[in-house]
Amino acid sequence: xxxxxxxxxxxxxxxxxxxxxxxxxFLEQGYEATTVDQIAAAVDVSPRxxxxxxxxxxxxxxxxxxxxxxxxxxxxxxxxxxESPFTALSHAVRAMVxxxxxxxxxxxxxxxxxxxxxxxxxxxxxxxMRRVMENERQLIAEIARREGSGGDDLLPHFVVALATTVxxxxxxxxxxxxxxxxxxxxxxLEATLALAERSLRPGWDRP
Amino acid sequence: xxxxxxxxxxxxxxxxxxxxxxxxxFLEQGYEATTVDQIAAAVDVSPRxxxxxxxxxxxxxxxxxxxxxxxxxxxxxxxxxxESPFTALSHAVRAMVxxxxxxxxxxxxxxxxxxxxxxxxxxxxxxxMRRVMENERQLIAEIARREGSGGDDLLPHFVVALATTVxxxxxxxxxxxxxxxxxxxxxxLEATLALAERSLRPGWDRP
DNA sequence: TAATTTATGTCAGCTCATGACATGTGACAA
DNA sequence: TTGTCACATGTCATGAGCTGACATAAATTA
Numbered sequence: 269x270x271x272x273x274x275x276x277x278x279x280x281x282x283x284x285x286x287x288x289x290x291x292x293x294f295l296e297q298g299y300e301a302t303t304v305d306q307i308a309a310a311v312d313v314s315p316r317x318x319x320x321x322x323x324x325x326x327x328x329x330x331x332x333x334x335x336x337x338x339x340x341x342x343x344x345x346x347x348x349x350x351e352s353p354f355t356a357l358s359h360a361v362r363a364m365v366x367x368x369x370x371x372x373x374x375x376x377x378x379x380x381x382x383x384x385x386x387x388x389x390x391x392x393x394x395x396x397m398r399r400v401m402e403n404e405r406q407l408i409a410e411i412a413r414r415e416g417s418g419g420d421d422l423l424p425h426f427v428v429a430l431a432t433t434v435x436x437x438x439x440x441x442x443x444x445x446x447x448x449x450x451x452x453x454x455x456x457l458e459a460t461l462a463l464a465e466r467s468l469r470p471g472w473d474r475p
Numbered sequence: 476x477x478x479x480x481x482x483x484x485x486x487x488x489x490x491x492x493x494x495x496x497x498x499x500x501f502l503e504q505g506y507e508a509t510t511v512d513q514i515a516a517a518v519d520v521s522p523r524x525x526x527x528x529x530x531x532x533x534x535x536x537x538x539x540x541x542x543x544x545x546x547x548x549x550x551x552x553x554x555x556x557x558e559s560p561f562t563a564l565s566h567a568v569r570a571m572v573x574x575x576x577x578x579x580x581x582x583x584x585x586x587x588x589x590x591x592x593x594x595x596x597x598x599x600x601x602x603x604m605r606r607v608m609e610n611e612r613q614l615i616a617e618i619a620r621r622e623g624s625g626g627d628d629l630l631p632h633f634v635v636a637l638a639t640t641v642x643x644x645x646x647x648x649x650x651x652x653x654x655x656x657x658x659x660x661x662x663x664l665e666a667t668l669a670l671a672e673r674s675l676r677p678g679w680d681r682p
Numbered sequence: 683t684a685a686t687t688t689a690t691g692t693c694a695g696c697t698c699a700t701g702a703c704a705t706g707t708g709a710c711a712a
Numbered sequence: 713t714t715g716t717c718a719c720a721t722g723t724c725a726t727g728a729g730c731t732g733a734c735a736t737a738a739a740t741t742a
Contacts, residue, residue: 275708275720282720303697314722319699390605397608398601425644426670433640437632463633467679482688482739489689510728521691526730 283321284378285311290328291381299329299389326395332382333396336364337403344410353411353424354473357431358461360407364435365454380449387440404432415474427473434464490528491585492518497535498588506536506596533602539589540603543571544610551617560618560631561680564638565668567614571642572661587656594647611639622681634680641671 271277289310293302304325308315322328343363347356368379386392412424438457479487496517500509511532515522529535550570554563575586593599619631645664 273709278708279720304699305697315698316700316723317721320720323699325698390609393608394601394605397604398597401600401604402597422644422666422670425647426667426674429640429644430637433636437629437636440632459629460633463629467633467675469674469676472674480740485739486689511730512728522729523692523731524690527689530730532729 282311282313282317286313286318286321287328287331287378287382291378291385294329294385294389295381299385299392326392329382329385329389329392330395330399332379333386334399336367337399339363339367341403341406341410344407349414352471352473353415353427354431354468356414357407357411357428358434361431361435361438361457361461365450365457368450369454376450383439400432400436404428407431417475423473423475430464434460489518489520489524493520493525493528494535494538494585494589498585498592501536501592501596502588506592506599533599536589536592536596536599537602537606539586540593541606543574544606546570546574548610548613548617551614556621559678559680560622560634561638561675563621564614564618564635565641568638568642568645568664568668572657572664575657576661583657590646607639607643611635614638624682630680630682637671641667 272280286307290302290307293306293310296302304318305315307325307328308318318328322331340360340363344356344360347359351359368376371379386396407428408424411428412418412421415424417424435457438460439453493514497509497514500513500517503509511525512522514532514535515525525535529538547567547570551563551567554566558566575583578586593603614635615631618635619625619628622631624631642664645667646660
């Protein structure tokens, strides 16, 4: 009886259907060129209902992205306090990928599609950056808390900014996604982390 | 005959008037709360005309930001080829501030206003990040050219990303802007550059 | 002054997004 | 099973951002 009830299941189903329909349409004819009405029609739902699931047209493409961010924050909260800030953040970044690796096949496909659409749509890219930036504030707060530094200390800002930069470079500019590029993505991320590690002085992230 | 002609002068005047009116309204009542019609009315111009000057409502707030980006690119192009990538980029970042310091008083006030509005408006912040990212592609291309590295080389991506990160941290989170915070801005930027310098291994930005 | 260019105004229309209210469908207890 | 309640959805109306088409007014040039 772990089942969440018919109502809830229907909602989840509609939600995923909306995401899938939206991503397919975005890939086919572009983000700007597809209307909310089209997405709603594809799922056989009123346009008004679309906006009950997603606040904006943007959101439907970025919802998975958000899950990743949350996973990152959650992982950071779990890291032991002795770990140096950047090490902890590295693990948090990796968590985004490992989380995906445990997912459904359909879910992974969905994520890769979303990534492709976002990469090819400036408006969506901007939106994703905005979310990254908002997430960054929380990361900074958490790092500052761990390290007991003041609010106007530059270091936490810099460390977090560097970590998100690494994540960004790692996730960006991957070759055209094939069937399951998750492995390639993970490899690229590791390469970027290694590059960062090798570029920085030991102990740089602690005063 | 150095004069650009009445027509051109009028256009520049209208353009600046639109920017000023928009920024003032954004500061007063918030970005989302002010309509294009209001901005147009404040300058006594039809709403349609507004969109002939700025493609979107966002653009009117971000136009100055764009000038800075262009200055950065221009400065990078001027830097001597022997200079290591990150050093060249540092100077390019500084150019954004020095350019402002040579500007009109009104222009500087405009810039500071714009910065304040952008910082307090997620939507605008996202837009500015998008432009930064688009600019980043050009910076990467230029660095790759200087260094003669291939298109899939991680290093140029990383170096440029780090430079824009420094710029971002340097420009962000300044205390509430007073009359002319340009000096404070410059100081903060220098502090961030110093922090980066001190965190990185010598020669990290060259293979 | 006349002819040509071009900035602006007007209007009509599309899409995104939201509030208000009605309706239908699952949840749950008697 | 049935009846009630909660809530997901549909319908309608509205406003804001943005664009195309065409007319008008102003500046430039001859």
